[in-house]
Structures are given as C-alpha cells and as structure tokens.
Amino acid sequence: MTALLEAKGLKKTYRMGKVLVPALQGITFDVSEGEFIAVFGPSGSGKSTLLHLLGGLDRPDEGEVSVDGISFSTLNDNALAEVRLRKIGFIFQFFNLLPRLTALRNVELPLTLADLPEKESIKKAEAMLKLVGLGDRMDHRPSEMSGGEQQRVAIARALINSPKIVLADEPTGNLDTTTGGEIVQLMKLLNKEKGQTFVVVTHDPAIAETADQILYLKDGMIQKMKKGRRRL
C-alpha cells in the first residue's frame, strides 16, 4: 500500500507571550489508504496541533506534510484551501456547524465552495444526510438538534466532497458515552464499507482501541505505535 498521508519530522512551537511552548518535536508517520488511525494522548500532548498540520490549517516550523502526493509546503494559502476543500474532511469536538444554516445547507457548504450547481449539490447533500441517518432532520438548524445529530451533520459535511482523508478532533469529546459510541460506529462503518481513511484524535481509549493503528503522543513526540484490535 502506498502512503496516502505522509508526515515527516513535523515540528511546531507556539509562542505564549515570551515563553516558547514546543507543541510538536519531530513527528514522522504514514497513513495508508483505507486505514483508521487513532492519535491518542493526554491533553497538551500536541494532538490537535498535529491534526491542524495534517489538515493544512496550519504550517509546521519544520518538516513536511503531503496528502495524495501533494506536498503542502509548496502550496500557497489559496492552494492549501483548495486541498482542504477537495481532499480533506474535518470533524471537530464542538461540531462547528454554521449556526444559521440548516443541516442540509451545512452539508452542502463544501459543494457550494467547490462551485457545484445548486440542484446537484442539494441532491448530494440529501443523500449524504440519509447515509448518516438524518434523512428526517435536513431542515433543522444546529440549535434544534442534539449533539449526536450535530456530529452526524458534521460527518456528512466532512464526507460530502469525497475527501481522501477525514481528520477528526475529539469527535466524541462533547458527547455522552452512548451517543459517542454511535458516532464511532458510524465512522468505523464508513471506514469499512466505503474504505474512507480516518485519522481520529482522541483521549478516549475506547475509540483508540478500535483503530487499525494507534499513535501514542506525549509531549509532542510519538511515544509508541501499536496495532489496534480493530473491532466494531
């Protein structure tokens, strides 16, 4: 299997006032197509920073990220936005839906940004919402939906442009155990049935254990890598 995502020697330091806080201190790993990877670690271990770098939301101080053979360091901001649009899907802990748009419009947003005609994009978004089990909640706004439902909308939005890879940042962190479990199951299902590649940041060992591969992150470094049990 060729690597879909490659991270090489990623380093990132934040400046908090006068203090330099090293968030990542040299991270190297690959993700192959169809893999479900968990990045596991305590808070402050640099998980989110890593995810931002992998998704091209931020740029590393040193090192290199490439997705689908495209090296981020060669891209300007616009081109990077284009990569985020077409090749990467994001799922966040706090769902991050646009509060004033309906579920349907939220899911449709990436298609709109990709200049798909409205008729087509609505059709696709409807199908995607049905896939995540929200066929009957399309015209609801985020404030009218439960956390689990919102996260499903977010997943639908992440998948709508058929991205190469979906990056999830604590997707269950803001949900109760049962709902969280359902969300994990949904992601696993998409991974298994559609071969969708996932990189999930979590500090929930229950999720981590179901992954193909687990990256243990501590103090900005990979402590160990382990094969997961890969079960639903």
Added chain:
Amino acid sequence: MRLKRIFSMAWENMKQRRLRAFLTTLGVVIGITAIIALASLGEGFRVSITNRMEQGFELDVLTLIPGTLFAGMKEPFTDSEVANITKVSNVSVATPVMQVGSVILYNGDKNVTAFVGAAVNFTEFVEVFPDRFRFEEGGMPEQIKNDTLIIGHKVNHLNETEPAFAHPNDEVNMTLTINYTDYVPIFRNYTFTVAGTLEKTGTAGLTSFDYWVFIPLETARKIYGDVTDLIFVKVSDPELSETVAEEIEALFPPYRLTVLVPLTFIQQVNSILNMVEIFLTSVASIALLVAGIGIMNIMTVSVMERTREIGILKAVGAKSRTILTMFLAEAALIGIVGSLTGVPIGYGLAHVLSYVLSGFVTPQQNHVFQRPEVERAAVTPIFSWEWAIIAVIFGILICILFGLYPARKAAKLDPVEALRYE
C-alpha cells in the same frame, strides 16, 4: 464560489439579523434620500428658473443699444448701420425700433399711460417676435396705415376687473412729446386706430410687451426724423447667437454699441445654479459618509462575532478571497437595498419639501406697475435617471469601500486561531 451563491448567503445572513441590517441600511437610505431630494429639487429649481428666463428672453434675439454703459456715443443708429447688420451671416432679420417714450392714450373718457411707446416696422417685428405678437382681439392689418396702433395687454387691462381700455377699430388719441423748449415738453395729439390688442406675454423680461404700445415706424419718423434707438436682431440659430454678436461688434468702432445676448446670461445663471446643485449634493453626501462609517463599525463587530464561523469556513476549504467576497457582498447588499430605497423616498421628499417651501416664498408682487400674479411659487422637483444611477452607484461604492476593512480583517484571520475563538 459563485457570486450568486455568495449574495444569496449574504442575504440570508442579513435576514437573520433583521434589526441590525435594518439600522445599518437606514443610514444608507437617509444618505441617498438626502442626495436625491436635494438633487431633484436643485434640478427643478434650475429648470424653472431657466424656463422663466427663456420666457422672458427670446434666445434667438439679440438686442443692440447704442453706446455702452460707461463710454461711447449714445447717438442713435443710422439706417446704413442697420443695413450692415442685416448682411452679417446667420442674421435673419435686423429691425430698427424707435422709442417714443411713455405716452398717454385717450379713448373717450378713459385714459391710460403706456410706459413704452415703440415705433416699429410691423412686418419685420412680427418676424422677430412671432410668439410675443399674439392678438387677443383684432390682428395685424393687411395694409399698415399711418395710424395703426397695437396695444399691449397690461395697457389694455390695467385692472382685470374693469372693462378693456380699447377694442379694435376704436379711435384713440395719443399725446406724444415732440420736443422740449427749455426743458418744458411740447405735446401734440395724434389720433390712431386700434388694429389689435395683444395677449399677455407672460413672465416679465427684457422683451415683455405687456406695457408697450406700438405705432408704425414710418409715422414716428415723420415726427421725429430718422432715429433708431435700438435694433432687434434675430439669428437663425440661438446656439450661434454669441458668434453673431461678436461679428456684429466687429463691424463697429469700439464703444459704439452694446449687444445683449440672452444665451450668455442664461448660461451664466445656469452655471451658477450648477455649482449650487453640486454644493448641495456634496453636503448631502456627508450623510452617506456617516452611513459608511456606520457600516464599517457594524461589520467590524460582526466579523468579531463571526470569527469562529470564519474559521469553520476556512477549515472546510473556503479561500481568503471567498471570505472577503462574502463580507463585501453583505456590504454591497446594504448599499443596493439602501440606495434603491433611498431614490424614491428622496424624490418623494423633494415633492414634500417643494410644497412646504412654497409656503414660505411669496410670489414676486411688489413691482410698482404690476398687479400681483396669484400663483404658488412652487418648484417641481425633477427626477433624473442620471442622478439616480450616480447616487445608487455612489451608495454601493461607499458601502463596499467601508466594508473593505472589516472584510479584509475577516479574510486574513488565521483558521486555527479563529476556530479556537469563543
């Protein structure tokens, strides 16, 4: 992202913050209203003044008087001078006029004073002033006799409630001052037959004939000799009147005569009114600038409130330019809605203002000889598409200009920072 979708999203955004959108737009409405109201009033004012002046002056008629105000011989024109003027190109008629001063007319036991007694060549005079010479009663006799008399409207109807002073074929006695001995005027009475009485010529001007009476030039010359006090020159095209005036002046030695060109006068008044109009609208534009600052203020707050939203958009793959366009679209929408609303309101306001103001302006009525003309001195505002389009474009541009700063701020936000924003 397509502009159409961006605009429909911006529209949705505005709809969900109705009060804020309304208040921001209101500023633009007020600005555009002020501009359109003042512009259409100013335009109406200009047109009404120009119309009045055009009624008072025949634009294609030059008036030549001997000498100048300060220097030169004030000697009357000679017939050869009149003949020379006729030869100038684009002059269609040059007709001499002799002023016989104010005259008193008697018709039976009635008498009236005409302030201007003019001796004219009727045939030429009618050619020069076809619109002024409209008869209320009678008409131009086929054969001009020595005793033909035509009476101006106000001479005949000094008082509208009383019967007319004279009717056609009435025999009217006229007292003319024929000479002076030791500053004592010598009068002589002549009898004329009324050929016609004139309709009101309207607004007073240089050539309003309401207070005039006309007798044949030949008759006057028998009494006074070959005297020409002024010459009316009709030009074939009013636009050429200034050129013709220059050519006529060139025929004579300096200070020999003064040529009054109505077009020049009207153009000068027009350019003054233009300046007034521009000044008024620039004052009104300040209101629009204030509205622009309001937009900038609201949008800056809005960008802060929507920081997270911007972060989400960027994470999902929106380019900076798309974010910029989204915010500019909102500003532009405010401008479009505000301007398009402001134009009709401004035009309506102009009508209200013109009505209210007309109550304060009393029509001119203090002329010693004139009876008050009872009419409302109202100015009808004039709607000009040109002004409307300029105002709308200006309104939208101002909004976009002031929206540019907050929109750029939004576009430049760092996605990670923006996502972290609470």
